[in-house]
Amino acid sequence: MRRIKVDRLRTLRFSSNSRPRTTKNASNSRSPKQGKTLMSKFHAVVMSQEKSFDNEMVRSKNSFASYQLNHVTSRPLSKLRVSTPVKRTKFLQKFLLSKSPEATETNVKEYTLGKFIKQFKHELTDYELGEVFSYKFIYYWGVFEEKLARAEINKVFDDEKGNLILYKRDHIAFRYEIIRLLGQGSFGQVCECLDHKDNSKVAVKIIKNSKNLASQAQVEIKILKILNENDPNNEQSILHIKDSFIFRNHICIITELLGKNLYELQISKNFCSFPISLIKKFAIQILNAFKFLESLKIIHCDIKPENILLMPNERSKIKIADFGSSCLLSEKIFTYIQSRFYRAPEVLLGINYGCGIDMWSLGCVLVELANGKPLFPADCERELLQLIMEVKGFVPPDMLLQSIRKNKFFNQGEILPDKHGNIRKPLSVKFSEVVPGDYLFLDFVERCLEWEPWKRMTPEEALEHSWIKTHDTENILEKSLPSRLLRRKPFLIKKLV
Numbered sequence: 248m249r250r251i252k253v254d255r256l257r258t259l260r261f262s263s264n265s266r267p268r269t270t271k272n273a274s275n276s277r278s279p280k281q282g283k284t285l286m287s288k289f290h291a292v293v294m295s296q297e298k299s300f301d302n303e304m305v306r307s308k309n310s311f312a313s314y315q316l317n318h319v320t321s322r323p324l325s326k327l328r329v330s331t332p333v334k335r336t337k338f339l340q341k342f343l344l345s346k347s348p349e350a351t352e353t354n355v356k357e358y359t360l361g362k363f364i365k366q367f368k369h370e371l372t373d374y375e376l377g378e379v380f381s382y383k384f385i386y387y388w389g390v391f392e393e394k395l396a397r398a399e400i401n402k403v404f405d406d407e408k409g410n411l412i413l414y415k416r417d418h419i420a421f422r423y424e425i426i427r428l429l430g431q432g433s434f435g436q437v438c439e440c441l442d443h444k445d446n447s448k449v450a451v452k453i454i455k456n457s458k459n460l461a462s463q464a465q466v467e468i469k470i471l472k473i474l475n476e477n478d479p480n481n482e483q484s485i486l487h488i489k490d491s492f493i494f495r496n497h498i499c500i501i502t503e504l505l506g507k508n509l510y511e512l513q514i515s516k517n518f519c520s521f522p523i524s525l526i527k528k529f530a531i532q533i534l535n536a537f538k539f540l541e542s543l544k545i546i547h548c549d550i551k552p553e554n555i556l557l558m559p560n561e562r563s564k565i566k567i568a569d570f571g572s573s574c575l576l577s578e579k580i581f582t583y584i585q586s587r588f589y590r591a592p593e594v595l596l597g598i599n600y601g602c603g604i605d606m607w608s609l610g611c612v613l614v615e616l617a618n619g620k621p622l623f624p625a626d627c628e629r630e631l632l633q634l635i636m637e638v639k640g641f642v643p644p645d646m647l648l649q650s651i652r653k654n655k656f657f658n659q660g661e662i663l664p665d666k667h668g669n670i671r672k673p674l675s676v677k678f679s680e681v682v683p684g685d686y687l688f689l690d691f692v693e694r695c696l697e698w699e700p701w702k703r704m705t706p707e708e709a710l711e712h713s714w715i716k717t718h719d720t721e722n723i724l725e726k727s728l729p730s731r732l733l734r735r736k737p738f739l740i741k742k743l744v
């Protein structure tokens with residue numbers, strides 16, 4: 248499948264009534280609770296004749312009804328505490344044992360499921376009563392009046408875009424309780440869930456019900472597994488996957504739960520510039536993650552603030568998420584990738600690409616964090632190339648020669664106007680005008696944003712750059728150096744300092 252990134256109109260970010268996709272959806276999920284519910288929360292271990300949930304892709308049948316997150320009703324917390332999971336589990340276990348004291352594991356399986364259904368079938372919809380047989384273990388199922396009433400009328404699980412319609416307190420695979428929506432993207436939805444098996448919070452990415460997206464999700468799972476196998480101690484700044492399975496025709500990817508993404512962080516700081524010391528801390532972690540990715544020959548392909556997430560309860564620690572567009576260097580499927588603002592010139596021009604495209608995106612992200620606004624906020628590709636040329640000059644001839652997309656941007660060497668009818672003059676804006684901060688930062692970013700990917704810094708080289716190596720107080724010293732030394736030799740400055 249060719250994944251076409253949905254380009255965001257990031258200019259909208261700054262309009263008064265606009266909110267980013269992720270935030271908008273998150274706020275939807277926080278809609279007021281309505282009405283009374285019969286929500287009950289049990290822990291029960293019920294074994295069916297089917298295969299293990301943990302190791303198997305859970306089978307799903309046709310889609311049926313589910314309910315909007317907005318319309319969820321939930322039991323007040325105080326009432327929830329009355330029937331604690333532990334108490335219910337003990338009760339159920341006691342109940343089952345008393346009915347079958349000498350049961351072997353095999354007949355407990357049958358008996359347990361039968362008894363479970365007999366006991367709780369009024370809390371399941373007809374569809375759930377069918378699908379529950381696909382699960383070896385049942386840990387949680389949301390029960391509330393609305394679910395039972397609406398399931399009969401509205402026998403559809405997906406919305407018109409193929410997203411699973413979610414509602415708070417519902418279950419995913421009889422194990423995960425939906426708490427809130429964290430974000431939404433072109434692939435599907437990500438929600439925070441409580442894993443009732445481990446009693447821990449997780450993030451569940453629910454991929455849209457689409458054949459093409461499902462096959463790309465399989466690549467995402469494969470890459471996450473490769474990354475995690477090579478990072479058994481969870482030391483790299485890379486999202487960790489816990490499980491994956493199919494639920495109601497949707498691939499679900501269970502990962503560790505992370506915090507806000509950097510775009511959400513920008514919003515919470517009113518798009519103020521981040522301190523350069525914080526940007527550096529982020530940059531070091533990202534570069535180390537890139538080094539790790541490069542060692543495994545993996546390209547992320549979608550580095551942007553939305554895909555860099557803070558780690559909960561750990562100051563300034565981040566992780567890279569969303570490997571939905573990623574690929575192995577040897578298995579590049581798509582020629583057209585990356586979100587527009589962060590798209591590297593080689594991708595734009597249709598030239599062979601490699602891990603260098605992530606370095607380009609990193610350069611754009613760092614400037615955005617320092618500026619509080621995107622470096623190349625283009626509405627279309629022509630505008631993007633023109634914005635790049637504005638600060639970097641005309642596309643180098645060797646790249647133009649290799650480009651299979653040059654006719655989209657030029658007509659016999661003449662720049663074609665963008666969708667607003669504008670033509671920007673190459674080299675009409677100084678790099679230092681668009682990149683704030685000291686010379687070292689400027690130089691670092693310039694080296695990430697080299698036209699030619701082979702001239703760009705590798706993550707290893709970047710980690711050795713003076714901006715990374717120098718403590719922020721040392722940067723003050725360089726200001727007193729003669730300006731001729733400050734032009735292009737940051738490594739020389741380092742020696743002098």
Ligand SMILES: Nc1ncnc2c1ncn2[C@@H]1O[C@H](COP(=O)(O)OP(=O)(O)OP(=O)(O)O)[C@@H](O)[C@H]1O
Pocket residue numbers: 269429430431432433434435436437450452486502503504505506507508549553554556568569570571
């Ligand atoms: N493990 C996680 N913990 C917390 N939030 C997460 C997690 N994974 C994703 N999110 C949130 O959900 C959003 C969307 O996730 P993700 O980028 O994986 O989806 P996507 O459909 O591939 O999006 P896109 O179309 O932008 O590529 C992220 O920007 C992030 O805010």
